[in-house]
Amino acid sequence: MSAHTTELDPFVLTLFGATGDLAKRKLFPALYGLYRNSLLPARFAVIGTGRQQLTSAEFRQAVRESVESYSRMKIDSEANWAAFVERFDYRAVDIKNLDAFSGLLSLVVDKESQFDLPGNRMFYLSIAPELFGQVSTNLRESGMTENKGWKRLVIEKPFGHDYRTAVELNEQIKQTFAEEEIYRIDHYLGKTMVQNIEVIRFANSLFEPLWNNLHIDNIQITASETVGVEERAAYYESSGALRDMVQNHLLQMVMMVCMEPPSRLVNEAIRDEKVKVLRSLRRFQEDEVHANMVRGQYAAGSMRGQSVPGYSEENGVSPQSSTETFVGGRLYIDNFRWAGVPIFIRTGKRLPEKSTEIIIQFKTMPKHIYFNRKGDLRPNLLVIRVNPSEGISLVLNAKGNSADDMQVLPIAMDYCNNCEFDSPEAYETLIHDAIQGDSTFFTRWDEVALAWKFVDPIRRAWDKDEHPIPTYPAGTWGPERLNDLLAESETHWWRVQLEDAQVVQAKEERIEVPRR
Ligand SMILES: NC(=O)C1=CN([C@@H]2O[C@H](COP(=O)(O)OP(=O)(O)OC[C@H]3O[C@@H](n4cnc5c(N)ncnc54)[C@H](OP(=O)(O)O)[C@@H]3O)[C@@H](O)[C@H]2O)C=CC1
Numbered sequence: 001m002s003a004h005t006t007e008l009d010p011f012v013l014t015l016f017g018a019t020g021d022l023a024k025r026k027l028f029p030a031l032y033g034l035y036r037n038s039l040l041p042a043r044f045a046v047i048g049t050g051r052q053q054l055t056s057a058e059f060r061q062a063v064r065e066s067v068e069s070y071s072r073m074k075i076d077s078e079a080n081w082a083a084f085v086e087r088f089d090y091r092a093v094d095i096k097n098l099d100a101f102s103g104l105l106s107l108v109v110d111k112e113s114q115f116d117l118p119g120n121r122m123f124y125l126s127i128a129p130e131l132f133g134q135v136s137t138n139l140r141e142s143g144m145t146e147n148k149g150w151k152r153l154v155i156e157k158p159f160g161h162d163y164r165t166a167v168e169l170n171e172q173i174k175q176t177f178a179e180e181e182i183y184r185i186d187h188y189l190g191k192t193m194v195q196n197i198e199v200i201r202f203a204n205s206l207f208e209p210l211w212n213n214l215h216i217d218n219i220q221i222t223a224s225e226t227v228g229v230e231e232r233a234a235y236y237e238s239s240g241a242l243r244d245m246v247q248n249h250l251l252q253m254v255m256m257v258c259m260e261p262p263s264r265l266v267n268e269a270i271r272d273e274k275v276k277v278l279r280s281l282r283r284f285q286e287d288e289v290h291a292n293m294v295r296g297q298y299a300a301g302s303m304r305g306q307s308v309p310g311y312s313e314e315n316g317v318s319p320q321s322s323t324e325t326f327v328g329g330r331l332y333i334d335n336f337r338w339a340g341v342p343i344f345i346r347t348g349k350r351l352p353e354k355s356t357e358i359i360i361q362f363k364t365m366p367k368h369i370y371f372n373r374k375g376d377l378r379p380n381l382l383v384i385r386v387n388p389s390e391g392i393s394l395v396l397n398a399k400g401n402s403a404d405d406m407q408v409l410p411i412a413m414d415y416c417n418n419c420e421f422d423s424p425e426a427y428e429t430l431i432h433d434a435i436q437g438d439s440t441f442f443t444r445w446d447e448v449a450l451a452w453k454f455v456d457p458i459r460r461a462w463d464k465d466e467h468p469i470p471t472y473p474a475g476t477w478g479p480e481r482l483n484d485l486l487a488e489s490e491t492h493w494w495r496v497q498l499e500d501a502q503v504v505q506a507k508e509e510r511i512e513v514p515r516r
Pocket residue numbers: 016017018019020021022023049050051052093094095096125126127128129156157158
């Protein structure tokens with residue numbers, strides 16, 4: 001297969017952190033996926049860097065192992081693989097050593113000449129966040145950003161550790177790159193169904209009139225993981241779930257669900273609307289945190305019948321650690337559209353399922369004339385399944401099956417987005433967008449800043465809390481207290497499971513949905 005398109009600008013990608021975990025598991029497979037789908041320009045080069053000394057051959061072998069282990073696409077032929085991997089080269093660079101950047105610059109210039117590239121340069125920072133600022137400075141001081149074509153900085157999360165450090169980092173990066181040259185990654189924004197939220201909302205006349213506090217009772221957003229901290233304790237100990245997931249991915253999903261329609265489908269118009277949501281997001285004072293937010297840490301428990309250790313027993317974690325591996329909360333957007341609608345969020349490690357989904361619970365009928373077997377009527381639900389299964393389901397009420405049956409049963413209208421075809425990996429979509437110069441699904445500085453302003457008081461309140469962090473057994477849905485917050489709003493977590501055609505509520509109350 002010839003794997004290129006002529007529409008994208010030829011460029012050199014310099015990847016800092018090319019020997020790291022993210023490059024191995026996500027970035028090389030994403031580049032290969034783009035290549036196989038003809039979504040890379042005809043002419044490009046990739047230069048990997050890290051401190052390790054690797055020859056080009058060793059680096060290319062590492063890229064191959066990464067693709068073989070993690071790509072959704074198999075290597076189709078040796079000839080195609082050779083044509084792909086010949087664009088990859090490696091140079092050992094210690095980011096802290098400015099002098100090392102001159103060797104890197106020579107290699108970039110060589111590759112530009114070898115592959116006839118016009119001088120467009122993308123720099124991807126897949127390194128520890130404390131090195132982001134230094135790389136950006138050294139790129140400028142070494143002359144690497146004095147190129148003929150465009151320059152772009154793609155930067156991994158987390159962007160800062162809190163508002164103050166994020167401002168400092170931003171100031172440092174701004175010395176080298178303009179805001180429109182900075183592509184801050186939040187990989188949830190590259191997920192097909194997260195991008196689909198806008199389309200579902202703004203391309204269907206059905207939903208938009210109902211998308212407000214007159215018709216929506218509450219919103220539930222879950223990003224649950226079955227894995228524990230794995231090999232990332234050093235990072236996670238200073239991050240915790242609040243900084244790792246809430247400051248970025250969860251708030252991004254809140255913005256996508258709650259934003260106003262953009263005036264035009266262009267990046268700044270969309271990001272302008274998203275940021276307005278964060279401006280209206282109610283910020284908790286430290287003394288309001290306990291009433292609205294819940295944290296927890298997984299204790300030893302059982303995952304699918306296997307015993308697993310608690311977080312404090314994991315490698316690299318202090319036995320006294322008070323790092324949260326679970327965050328839940330009840331948020332409010334104080335604007336005309338959303339006033340009074342609670343938005344429940346939860347995310348955690350060692351939960352029973354790997355699942356990211358958004359559930360919109362609509363208000364119940366003003367008066368019930370139909371009832372289900374329990375003597376009430378379930379609300380309509382719109383379920384947006386983000387990951388791993390992708391799709392939407394609309395849960396309605398309908399008449400029971402038999403001729404004389406006037407009992408109401410829940411039914412689900414279901415669309416599956418990835419049952420027949422794989423969706424692209426989030427990193428494929430985002431790298432492709434960055435090559436095209438489309439920053440719509442990257443986070444703008446004002447979004448990052450406001451997200452930290454929301455998170456910082458919560459962090460401070462928890463840091464001051466002298467009570468031991470609440471724990472939950474691995475394999476359960478986190479601290480029970482979160483359910484109390486939902487109960488205060490007269491609801492509970494919904495779980496809609498289509499495989500066995502049942503609508504399942506939290507606390508294992510099950511409602512049968514007959515197949516038609
Ligand atoms: N891994 C993941 O699942 C995710 C990671 N991220 C983010 O991606 C980034 C990378 O994470 P990850 O790949 O896990 O990290 P790793 O620790 O696995 O890799 C770090 C990389 O940085 C390089 N490095 C470290 N110090 C230096 C230095 N002084 N000079 C040059 N290179 C250096 C290492 O190279 P060497 O060892 O050769 O020195 C290595 O390639 C982080 O910002 C992280 O927050 C975001 C989401 C998920």
